[in-house]
């Protein structure tokens with residue numbers, strides 16, 4: 310039997326793209342997202358689809374019970390693509406926006422990863438997880454305080470959990486994307502001028518496509534990256550690491 314892969318954020322573009330790749334590779338799939346209608350619209354017919362708010366530990370518990378009752382074993386792969394974006398200066402960020410940001414990004418990552426690992430430990434099997442950070446979690450970018458705090462937390466979680474479970478051959482990695490055009494960011498692309506300006510932020514001359522991040526997630530998740538753990542791979546067109554010479 311093929312391994313079971315749990316992909317979160319499947320009512321969004323990145324989760325759906327990862328799910329599509331893993332379906333093509335023959336994995337048994339569990340797709341999850343909050344919006345049931347969008348989740349059920351996913352065209353992968355033979356996947357188990359469960360809607361859940363993963364910021365709530367009891368909903369995560371229910372998700373894993375549903376997986377157990379459907380497949381009779383826990384997932385050995387987790388692609389945690391659930392999360393949100395908020396771009397606002399601190400002084401205009403409400404407590405509710407801040408809490409939502411932490412819940413959607415950090416709480417969901419912690420509770421989902423915790424339950425995923427517990428399943429592997431109970432079944433004495435190895436596995437692999439990839440979480441999604443952001444360039445905002447690693448360098449200071451204006452107007453990103455709440456999401457920076459949440460994603461920096463995700464990166465700390467990745468490294469610490471990777472250290473805890475390497476001995477059980479459970480690998481835990483992450484990616485840190487730059488701007489990806491998706492439902493979460495569509496509002497930034499208002500017209501050709503805005504699109505051009507967004508692309509110009511990146512030394513490679515374009516903003517990110519969902520495929521860039523989906524490919525990186527699938528590589529880290531699967532056996533090709535069998536000797537990689539505790540890493541967060543920047544998928545950001547060089548934004549966080551290079552500073553080309555500007556010619557006037």
Ligand SMILES: NC(=O)c1ccc[n+]([C@@H]2O[C@H](COP(=O)([O-])OP(=O)(O)OC[C@H]3O[C@@H](n4cnc5c(N)ncnc54)[C@H](OP(=O)(O)O)[C@@H]3O)[C@@H](O)[C@H]2O)c1
Pocket residue numbers: 317318319320321322323324341342343344345347361362363364390391392393394412413414417441442443444485486487488489490491492493494
């Ligand atoms: N787009 C970018 O520029 C960018 C840049 C850096 C990092 N990221 C990260 O990339 C990931 C994917 O984002 P995306 O661009 O694909 O956005 P998206 O299209 O809005 O997808 C986000 C997904 O996360 C789900 N989600 C959010 N909060 C959740 C919660 N509490 N419980 C369960 N599911 C939850 C959403 O579910 P519902 O829609 O059903 O509510 C949706 O399926 C996120 O972690 C985001 O922070 C994105």
